[in-house]
């Protein structure tokens with residue numbers, strides 16, 4: 305029987321440490337980026353079609369580009385080119401990850417479409433080749449494929465897996481509208497102009513907290529060098545951060561380039577309390593409890 309549909313589930317991420325170095329000659333920044341995959345997922349379903357076509361469903365579907373710029377489309381085209389396959393495929397994205405929120409939703413769709421097309425077309429790409437294509441697509445895409453927890457160096461695409469000794473509970477406060485990642489990095493450059501930006505590094509305390517599964521210790525070690533830039537572009541996020549910590553979160557920070565804010569909480573019960581308080585505060589559009597680590601891109605069936 306020929307394959308008619310393949311579905312892949314891909315997680316969102318939060319950066320528990322995003323250390324940003326000075327701008328490089330190519331415009332990117334060297335990072336020490338500690339990624340943690342979280343249990344908010346997009347599902348990518350691919351089916352054979354005459355031409356490449358993308359559709360998207362979910363509450364924020366209208367904000368997702370359905371043209372060739374979508375990372376899912378770019379992933380399919382890259383894989384097809386490398387293997388001499390016609391990229392005739394219908395890619396459907398069932399979107400649950402906040403759009404342009406700093407949670408790697410676009411990257412997740414790129415990694416998901418790549419894995420799904422590889423299965424649909426039986427191209428049999430090796431893990432190394434898939435990771436190479438992911439790195440070509442974007443700095444966060446390799447992590448979406450791999451999931452779990454990892455340290456990303458270079459521009460974030462060179463991954464070293466990290467051990468996680470327990471389950472961490474989070475609440476993600478989703479803001480109205482997105483923030484452009486290049487704009488946030490440009491604001492980082494503006495805010496640090498003339499300053500001596502140190503080489504990025506992950507702290508031993510943070511890596512220990514992950515290894516031991518100690519939420520209290522992780523709360524003390526969370527840090528995002530892009531946070532001042534995101535707050536500068538979106539000052540209202542300070543109110544969201546204050547509301548989450550006032551509601552009992554162990555700590556809060558901007559997720560990646562924002563504007564989603566992430567709150568680490570003690571347990572599942574605290575997640576529901578903090579999510580309710582964040583919603584009631586009126587400082588965010590929605591508040592989503594989630595857990596980490598979560599697995600990377602996973603084939604669900606065909």
Ligand code: C5P
Nearest residue numbers: 331332333442443444459460485486489
């Ligand atoms: O790699 P990706 O396409 O996700 O990057 C989007 C933008 O974010 C880049 O064009 C760049 O402006 C910025 N960026 C950066 N340094 C990184 C990763 C991303 O400056 N390490």
